[in-house]
Amino acid sequence: MADYLFFDLDGTLTDPFEGISNSILHALDRMGRDKPDRAFLRRFIGPPLVPAFREFLGMTAEEAQDALRYYREYFSVTGLFENAVYPGIPEALRSLRESGFVPCVATSKPEPFARRILAHFNLDGCFAEICGATLDGVRGTKAEVIRELLRRLSGDGGGRYLMIGDRRHDAEGARETGLSTVGVLWGYGSREELTEAGCAALAERPEDLPRLLDARPELLLPR
Numbered sequence: 001m002a003d004y005l006f007f008d009l010d011g012t013l014t015d016p017f018e019g020i021s022n023s024i025l026h027a028l029d030r031m032g033r034d035k036p037d038r039a040f041l042r043r044f045i046g047p048p049l050v051p052a053f054r055e056f057l058g059m060t061a062e063e064a065q066d067a068l069r070y071y072r073e074y075f076s077v078t079g080l081f082e083n084a085v086y087p088g089i090p091e092a093l094r095s096l097r098e099s100g101f102v103p104c105v106a107t108s109k110p111e112p113f114a115r116r117i118l119a120h121f122n123l124d125g126c127f128a129e130i131c132g133a134t135l136d137g138v139r140g141t142k143a144e145v146i147r148e149l150l151r152r153l154s155g156d157g158g159g160r161y162l163m164i165g166d167r168r169h170d171a172e173g174a175r176e177t178g179l180s181t182v183g184v185l186w187g188y189g190s191r192e193e194l195t196e197a198g199c200a201a202l203a204e205r206p207e208d209l210p211r212l213l214d215a216r217p218e219l220l221l222p223r
């Protein structure tokens with residue numbers, strides 16, 4: 001029986017702010033809409049984009065779909081590489097794998113983009129499976145992504161599982177699918193957000209993860 005770690009991508013493995021903010025500003029420019037301050041756009045790191053456009057910018061459902069299309073004009077060519085791996089992540093992944101854990105990716109970012117980003121930074125080989133949203137939105141929430149990842153791993157004979165992410169959406173999706181969550185504090189969610197979302201533990205830095213999981217194996221739940 002394996003121990004699987006489901007890593008969020010944006011704000012957990014990499015810092016995508018430059019690419020995501022540039023893509024949003026491109027979309028707003030294409031739509032002729034006023035552009036907020038860049039700091040305001042930090043709230044877009046984590047949640048699915050269509051609901052975020054509606055909640056944070058007051059768009060209608062149709063406008064949010066238009067914004068997503070324009071966003072991808074920029075993101076699919078340039079924005080996805082305007083990104084940086086957090087210091088300590090490669091080393092933490094290596095240590096976790098050496099300890100017998102099986103890292104995977106569960107991201108609300110469309111899976112083709114996630115795979116390209118991880119390959120660009122030579123991280124794709126660190127993960128047994130990379131699962132993301134679909135481009136058509138059929139699979140979009142974190143819970144839907146986690147369910148699909150669990151389905152893909154079901155042939156491995158079962159195991160124990162844990163979500164690792166930086167926003168409440170990670171914890172909420174994990175709880176909906178019967179997993180617990182370790183919240184990470186180097187991303188875009190605050191300590192308060194992650195605690196209120198029900199994270200079972202918090203990690204200050206990537207290098208804390210191997211020590212935390214060694215000390216608290218009960219964080220991984222069987223399914």
